[in-house]
Amino acid sequence: MVIKPVFAVCSLHYDPHCVWSLLDLVQSNYFVGHVQINTTLLPNARNLAIRKALENNPDFTHLVFIDDDMTDFTAEHAEALIEADKDIISALVTMRRPPYTIPTTLINHETFTPQSVIEHMKKESILEAHTVGMAFTCIKRHVINRLAESTPTGPIWFTMDREPRQSLQAEIIDLADDLRHKFLDNAISFGEVLNDAISFGMSAHIGTNILGEDICFCNRATKFGFKSWVHCGVIVSHVGTKPYNVRDTIKFHLDDEVNRLYNQPKGDTINEEDSITKSRSIVPA
Numbered sequence: 001m002v003i004k005p006v007f008a009v010c011s012l013h014y015d016p017h018c019v020w021s022l023l024d025l026v027q028s029n030y031f032v033g034h035v036q037i038n039t040t041l042l043p044n045a046r047n048l049a050i051r052k053a054l055e056n057n058p059d060f061t062h063l064v065f066i067d068d069d070m071t072d073f074t075a076e077h078a079e080a081l082i083e084a085d086k087d088i089i090s091a092l093v094t095m096r097r098p099p100y101t102i103p104t105t106l107i108n109h110e111t112f113t114p115q116s117v118i119e120h121m122k123k124e125s126i127l128e129a130h131t132v133g134m135a136f137t138c139i140k141r142h143v144i145n146r147l148a149e150s151t152p153t154g155p156i157w158f159t160m161d162r163e164p165r166q167s168l169q170a171e172i173i174d175l176a177d178d179l180r181h182k183f184l185d186n187a188i189s190f191g192e193v194l195n196d197a198i199s200f201g202m203s204a205h206i207g208t209n210i211l212g213e214d215i216c217f218c219n220r221a222t223k224f225g226f227k228s229w230v231h232c233g234v235i236v237s238h239v240g241t242k243p244y245n246v247r248d249t250i251k252f253h254l255d256d257e258v259n260r261l262y263n264q265p266k267g268d269t270i271n272e273e274d275s276i277t278k279s280r281s282i283v284p285a
Helices: 016-028 042-056 076-084 114-123 141-147 170-183 190-202 213-222 247-260
Strands: 005-010 031-035 062-067 088-092 128-129 137-138 228-235 236-241
Touching: 005 076, 005 170, 016 031, 016 062, 016 076, 042 062, 042 128, 042 190, 042 213, 062 076, 062 141, 062 247, 076 088, 076 137, 076 228, 088 114, 114 228, 114 247, 128 213, 137 141
Parallel strands: 005 031, 005 062, 088 228
Antiparallel strands: 062 137, 088 137, 128 228
C-alpha cells in the first residue's frame, strides 16, 4: 500500500518552538498535505480538521494530529508512528508542569516508573494503552472511516463526555423498580413516569469527571475493536516555560525519590518498596 499521510494542527496561534518543527515537516515532502484549523475548541477543531483533510486529500491513508505546543519533532518521528502499523498510536509525551505526568493509561495496569520508562525508551517499546492523548498521534484512515458519526451539521469523530458514576447502574435499577411500583400501584400517568426518568437522566453526570475529546475518541475506538498504543521510541517535547519531555519526568521523580530518602530520619531503614525501583507511578491512576 502506498502511504499518503497528512498532518493537522488546531490552533489560534503557534508557539515559535512548534513553528520550527512544523517547517521541518513541510520541507521534508513526506506528507501529501496538511490542514490548519484556527479555533481552540478542541472537539470541533479536530472534527473540522478531519473533514478538511478528507476534502483536500480524499485518498490519505494516515492522519497525524499535532498540537500547537509540541516541538522537537521531525518527519522521522511521524514516519516511525506510521511504520508501527497501529490503529491509533501516540508519541511519548508529558504534561508541561510538575510532575510532568505521561498522559497515557496503559493496558494491564502497567505503570511507568523512572526505570521502566528508561528501559522502554532503550527498547523503543510500543505499548498498548486504554487511551492516549492527541498531542502527537497518528490515526489510520480505516479508523476515521469507521468512527464517523452523522449529525445535522456533518460527520463528527470527537466529542466530550463525562465519566459514568460508579453507582449509576445500581441507581438505574432502583429507579426502574420505583417507577414500576408507582405506575402499577398508584395508577399515575406515563407522562409522570417519563418525567422522573428524564430528570434522572439529566442529573446522571453530577459528581463525575469531564472526559477530554481524546479519551472519548479512544473509548469509542475501543468499542469498535480498534486499539491505542504509545511509541516509547518517539519522544516529543511539550512547550511550557521551556520545552519539556519525558527526560524531565524521569529527572523530577528520581530527584524527588533521592530527596525523600536523603531526608529520612537517621537510623530509619529504607523499605524496599520505597526504593527507586518501586518508585511511584508517573502516569495518571
